[in-house]
Amino acid sequence: MTTTTAPAPASAPDVVASALRRLYFVRFGFALIWAVALFSTASSIGPVSATLLVIYPLFDVGAAVVDARSSRASRSALGLYVNIAISGLAAVGLAFAVASGIPGVLRVWGAWAVTAGLVQLIVAVRRRELGGQWAMIASGGISVLAGLSFLRQAGAPNPSLSSLAGYALLGGIFFLVSALRLGRNAGRSVGEGN
Numbered sequence: 001m002t003t004t005t006a007p008a009p010a011s012a013p014d015v016v017a018s019a020l021r022r023l024y025f026v027r028f029g030f031a032l033i034w035a036v037a038l039f040s041t042a043s044s045i046g047p048v049s050a051t052l053l054v055i056y057p058l059f060d061v062g063a064a065v066v067d068a069r070s071s072r073a074s075r076s077a078l079g080l081y082v083n084i085a086i087s088g089l090a091a092v093g094l095a096f097a098v099a100s101g102i103p104g105v106l107r108v109w110g111a112w113a114v115t116a117g118l119v120q121l122i123v124a125v126r127r128r129e130l131g132g133q134w135a136m137i138a139s140g141g142i143s144v145l146a147g148l149s150f151l152r153q154a155g156a157p158n159p160s161l162s163s164l165a166g167y168a169l170l171g172g173i174f175f176l177v178s179a180l181r182l183g184r185n186a187g188r189s190v191g192e193g194n
Helices: 012-039 047-070 077-097 102-125 134-154 162-193
Strands: none
Touching: 012 047, 012 162, 047 077, 047 102, 047 134, 102 134, 102 162, 134 162
């Protein structure tokens, strides 16, 4: 006679970490595709680049909604709701800024990067116990610095959108690193439970 033991139910932090891992992989893929598409149109604002500029914060809204649903019981949910509002406002601001040119876009994007970076930093610090958050902490801090840089670039001669593509790509890489770390931490906890 053989006996089998049912796997232990996943704990709430494990469920959140698993959901975050999947979301972070999606965010990496989106950032990669978006950055390549924007970089190819970065010299001016046309219909494609204008659409891309508005889509990015809207995607951030969607990602934050998914994240908030999986993190309802955690302390990070409030920060995610704040991020939803900030990114929604950024999308509206960018929809108007594309008509005024690249400096206007850089100003709106810079303000968004600073505020969203601060929120990301706070959320990641609160999620430290999940593991894999050091990359999100670094990403939040870098977002603040990049946002200040975009604000400065807005006043420089010959501003370009290419720095936004680099910003998105770097952010995507941080999401990939966090996803990989979350997977590694999950593997350790499974190994420890056996």
